[in-house]
Amino acid sequence: MKPRQIIDHIVLILGCLFMVLPVWIALTSSTHSAETLFREGLQLWFGDQFVENYRAVLLEQGGVTKTSTALRMLFNSLILGLGFAVGKIVISMLAAYAIVYFRFKMAEFLFWIIFLTLLLPLEVRIVPSYAVVAQLGLLNTYTGLIVPLIASATGTFFFRQFFKSVPDELLEAARIDGAGPIRFFIDILLPLSKTMMAAIFIIMFVTGWNQYLWPLIMTTDDSMYTIVIGIKQAFQVLYEGGELPRVQEAFALTILAVLPPVLVVLFFQRWFVRGLLESEK
Amino acid sequence: MADIAIRDVEKRYANGAHAVKGVSVDVADGELLVLLGPSGCGKSTLLRMVAGLETITDGEVAIDGARVNDVSPADRDIAMVFQNYALYPHMSVFDNLAYGLRNRGVTKADIKHRVDEAAAILGIEDYLDRRPNQLSGGQRQRVAMGRAIVREPKAFLFDEPLSNLDAKLRVHMRIEIKRLQRRLGVTSLYVTHDQVEAMTLGDRLIVLNAGKAEQIGTPMELYENPQTLFVAGFIGTPAMNLLPGKLENGGVTFEGGANLQLPDMLSGKAASKDVVLGIRPEHLHAATGQAEVGFTVTTDLIEHLGADTLLHGRLGGNGGPALTARLPGKVFGSESDRNGFGIVPDKLFLFDAGTGHRI
Numbered sequence: 001m002k003p004r005q006i007i008d009h010i011v012l013i014l015g016c017l018f019m020v021l022p023v024w025i026a027l028t029s030s031t032h033s034a035e036t037l038f039r040e041g042l043q044l045w046f047g048d049q050f051v052e053n054y055r056a057v058l059l060e061q062g063g064v065t066k067t068s069t070a071l072r073m074l075f076n077s078l079i080l081g082l083g084f085a086v087g088k089i090v091i092s093m094l095a096a097y098a099i100v101y102f103r104f105k106m107a108e109f110l111f112w113i114i115f116l117t118l119l120l121p122l123e124v125r126i127v128p129s130y131a132v133v134a135q136l137g138l139l140n141t142y143t144g145l146i147v148p149l150i151a152s153a154t155g156t157f158f159f160r161q162f163f164k165s166v167p168d169e170l171l172e173a174a175r176i177d178g179a180g181p182i183r184f185f186i187d188i189l190l191p192l193s194k195t196m197m198a199a200i201f202i203i204m205f206v207t208g209w210n211q212y213l214w215p216l217i218m219t220t221d222d223s224m225y226t227i228v229i230g231i232k233q234a235f236q237v238l239y240e241g242g243e244l245p246r247v248q249e250a251f252a253l254t255i256l257a258v259l260p261p262v263l264v265v266l267f268f269q270r271w272f273v274r275g276l277l278e279s280e281k
Numbered sequence: 282m283a284d285i286a287i288r289d290v291e292k293r294y295a296n297g298a299h300a301v302k303g304v305s306v307d308v309a310d311g312e313l314l315v316l317l318g319p320s321g322c323g324k325s326t327l328l329r330m331v332a333g334l335e336t337i338t339d340g341e342v343a344i345d346g347a348r349v350n351d352v353s354p355a356d357r358d359i360a361m362v363f364q365n366y367a368l369y370p371h372m373s374v375f376d377n378l379a380y381g382l383r384n385r386g387v388t389k390a391d392i393k394h395r396v397d398e399a400a401a402i403l404g405i406e407d408y409l410d411r412r413p414n415q416l417s418g419g420q421r422q423r424v425a426m427g428r429a430i431v432r433e434p435k436a437f438l439f440d441e442p443l444s445n446l447d448a449k450l451r452v453h454m455r456i457e458i459k460r461l462q463r464r465l466g467v468t469s470l471y472v473t474h475d476q477v478e479a480m481t482l483g484d485r486l487i488v489l490n491a492g493k494a495e496q497i498g499t500p501m502e503l504y505e506n507p508q509t510l511f512v513a514g515f516i517g518t519p520a521m522n523l524l525p526g527k528l529e530n531g532g533v534t535f536e537g538g539a540n541l542q543l544p545d546m547l548s549g550k551a552a553s554k555d556v557v558l559g560i561r562p563e564h565l566h567a568a569t570g571q572a573e574v575g576f577t578v579t580t581d582l583i584e585h586l587g588a589d590t591l592l593h594g595r596l597g598g599n600g601g602p603a604l605t606a607r608l609p610g611k612v613f614g615s616e617s618d619r620n621g622f623g624i625v626p627d628k629l630f631l632f633d634a635g636t637g638h639r640i
Contacts, residue, residue, distance in 0.1 A: 169367035172334050173428075177381035178355035187380070191371040 023258070030054075030251035037247045049248065057252045068222045070230065070253055077209055077226040078260065083146035084208025085201050092155030092200075093193065097185060099156070100163040101171070111160065118153040122214060130217055140221040149214060155200050162196045163189065198271035206261045227257040283345030283435040283468055284310045285331065290340035292326050292492075300326045302492040303340065308436075311466040313459075315483030317473060317515070323492040324472045325440055331470060332438050333357050345435055355384075360429035361438040365445060366421045368413040374400075374424050375409040378431050399430040402461070419450050426461065437462070437469040443478065455481060476516055480504070488512050510637040513559045513630060519591060521561045524602045525634060529553040533631075539597025541576065544626035547640075556640065559630035562591065562607035568621030576622045578604055583616055 025042050032047035057070045098104075099111050122129075129148045138144030166189070174184045215226045225233070234250040285308040292301035301323040308314045316324040329335040331342055333354035342349055349357050360381075368377050378396045387395070400406045403423040413421055422442065429437050442458070443451045459482050462469050473479050479486050480500040488495040488503065488511070496503060496512045507513035513521050526535040532542040533556060541558070565576070579601075580594035590612040595601045606622055631640040 167365060167367065169363045169365055170369065172332075172354075173361070173363060173367040173369075174380075175334070175354045176332065176359065176361050177428075178384035179380075183384065188369060188371075 026251045026254050030248055030255055032248055034244050034246055034248055038244055053248050053252045054256075057249050057256065068225060068230075070227065070256055072223060073225050073227040073230040074256060074260070076224060077228065077257075079142050080145055080211060080215065080226055081205045081209040081260070083142065084149055084211070085204035087146060087150040088152040088155045088204045089197055089200055091150055092152045093159050093197075095156045096159035096163055097189065099160055101181070111156075114153050114156050116153075117151075118157070122149065126213065126217065129214075133218065140219055140224045145215060145218055145224070149208070149211070152204070155204065158196065158200060159193070162193060166192060195271050198268050202265055202268045205264050209261050227253070231257055284308060285436055285468060285470065286341070286343040286346075287327070287331065288341045288343070290327065290330060290342060291338045292323070292330060292335065293338045300492055301330070304487075304489070304492075304494045305340075306487050306494065306497055308468055308470065310468055312484045313462050313469040313471060313482060315471045315473060315479040315486045316489060317476060317479040317483075317486050318489035319515075320474055322489040324474075324489045327489070328438055328440055328470055328472045331436075332359055332361050358432075358435045359438055360432045360434040360436075361440065362425045362429050362442045364441040366413070366425040366442075368421060368424055368428075370413055373410050373412060374405065374416070374427075377413070377424055378427050381428065381432050395431045395433075396427075399427045402430065403427050418446050419454060422446060422454055426458070430461075430465070435468065437467050439469065439471040439473075441472055441474070443473075444475070451478075458482065477518065480516070488515060507559075507630065508639050510557055510559075510632045513632065517561055519562050519605050519607065521559045521630075522565075522602075522604050523632075524558045524560070524596060524604070526556060526558060526602075527553065528556045528631070533558050535596055535602055537595070537597045537601035539577065539601050543631070544629065547629060547631050555634035557632040557634050559632060560624060561628065562605045563589075564625045564628040565604075565606035565608075565622045566625075567608060567612075568623045576604070576624065578606070578622055580616045583612060585611065 025044065028046050029037060029043045030053055031050040032043050033049045036047060037043065059069055059071060095114065099107055133139060133144045133148055136144070138147075170188060171184060174188055179187060210228060211226070212228050212232075215224075216229055216232075219225055219229070231250075231253055234253050238245045238247065238250055287304060287306050287308075289303050289305055290301055291299075291303055293299050304323075304327060306314065316327060318324045326335060330337050331344075333349065333352060337350050344357060344359070369380065372380065375396055378399060379392045382392045382395065396409070397406070400409060403426055405420065405423050405427060408416060408420060408424070413424065416424065422445075425442065439458075443454055446454060455478055471479075471482060473482075483500055485497065485499050486503055487497045490511045496508045498506075500516075503512055503516050507516060507521075510523065514523055524533075524535055526533040526541075528543075530553075532540050534540050535558075576596055578592075578594040578596055580592050582593040584591040584593070588610070590608050590610070592606045592608065592612070594604055594606075594616075596604045632638065633640055
């Protein structure tokens with residue numbers, strides 16, 4: 001190995017440690033008792049309280065967060081993440097299908113309007129969106145949580161680019177084979193978009209899972225809290241009140257919150273790379 | 282099976298481009314008509330109008346006697362083979378063949394039967410479970426043909442189906458397509474820019490240039506009797522020698538001063554004007570001793586092809602028009618030994634340089 005490579009590797013390893021170490025400390029510290037952590041500080045190796053801590057976080061109402069159980073919050077986040085990702089894929093695929101395959105006036109113009117909304121983050125429209133959802137009586141519902149976020153300029157853009165790369169002859173062959181617009185979409189376009197859908201699913205699921213501001217404003221009922229809000233609550237509770245801070249349970253909650261997105265990425269990783277690098281055609 | 286009638290068909294695009302300018306041709310039942318022309322001549326557009334993939338601006342297309350201008354591609358009962366095959370990449374070969382039948386509500390047993398039959402004809406029975414990306418170019422080509430065959434359509438439309446294959450395979454598939462079309466007897470339109478493909482495949486050819494039909498006829502008619510300068514230059518390899526000159530006093534004077542006295546049958550036909558004299562390379566032969574109509578040519582390059590030899594040179598020395606001769610067999614000697622050529626008088630073509638029409 002050349003000296004240059006050794007230096008490169010040292011830099012990379014240091015970078016990895018920098019990223020991984022906090023997660024590692026959270027994981028190991030979450031397996032100790034509150035007393036140990038209080039007396040000896042954060043731990044770098046596993047303790048013996050793994051089962052107790054995680055059981056408490058997952059199942060005990062009013063535990064570390066003083067609100068609902070982590071199980072409930074994980075479930076809410078899952079609904080939000082799935083609804084967010086699946087909804088975005090459905091809506092943006094249909095929008096892109098219309099833009100690419102149907103000739104209507106101002107199609108290009110409308111696409112650029114959609115594209116421009118990429119520049120506007122959710123925060124810009126959060127007050128009007130809240131007003132609409134509130135007046136529709138959708139506060140503290142999954143519908144209210146998901147629907148206002150469901151349109152996706154990013155998704156529409158990716159699917160548009162992908163559809164444009166599908167050879168026109170496929171459409172023509174399908175037309176001659178007697179496939180109408182709906183048949184063509186279901187039989188040809190949908191199967192071809194599989195890898196693209198997987199890639200967008202990962203991005204969108206993680207984005208949905210990590211949503212913070214919108215659920216925070218939207219939900220006032222404890223039972224609708226998502227795990228990300230739960231973490232915030234946990235750390236708020238941590239330093240209030242006189243009892244011993246339950247740092248170990250806060251760490252356990254954090255680890256639980258990180259786990260599903262990590263699993264999704266690991267599971268879909270193969271598809272993810274292929275989808276972004278362009279698939280077989 | 283059916284005949285196809287194309288009458289005064291026009292295509293104008295929204296951007297004003299005039300791709301097809303009033304083409305009329307009738308394709309008889311079971312005939313294979315080749316649409317031949319350089320790229321951008323409107324041949325693919327014409328085919329796509331017959332398929333229903335492009336709207337017809339003006340004129341009429343009729344299949345089996347019924348006007349189909351406003352009929353959707355699926356209902357025209359035609360099958361098309363695309364240049365890039367356009368196989369459905371996510372479907373097996375079997376499903377590729379079966380897809381069109383399923384959409385038409387053919388029963389499962391019938392589909393199986395027809396796909397197996399088509400696969401047997403094309404020799405692709407062993408690949409039915411494979412995906413298109415697991416097949417070679419020639420196999421994909423067969424699958425694309427199969428997709429057309431299973432439908433048992435009134436007509437086949439081929440859009441440059443061989444141009445993605447390498448030269449050797451192209452010759453092979455060309456013969457297969459010809460055999461298949463003969464055997465099935467399905468009326469076919471075949472688009473190509475390759476004149477050899479056109480000559481060997483077509484029962485008749487229609488040569489298109491800039492959206493217009495230059496000439497329609499059998500391959501030999503077009504070869505032996507080209508009606509325009511364009512057809513003369515397009516049909517035949519190596520291309521016909523086209524020598525611009527001035528017609529006067531029963532002879533043609535070429536650039537550089539060379540003169541050729543025309544045979545009687547040609548010389549009387551026109552008054553003095555600018556003309557182009559056409560002579561095919563294969564109709565030049567080494568000069569014999571007899572006094573005959575002939576050229577003096579300065580040969581500067583000899584190409585040995587084995588069966589034939591090509592001689593390139595200039596008529597009447599430097600400054601004269603370029604000329605190629607194709608002599609049978611092997612030619613001995615060097616360039617400088619080869620400078621006299623005889624002409625077969627009745628194989629001379631005279632074209633009006635202004636209009637491009639035959640005189």
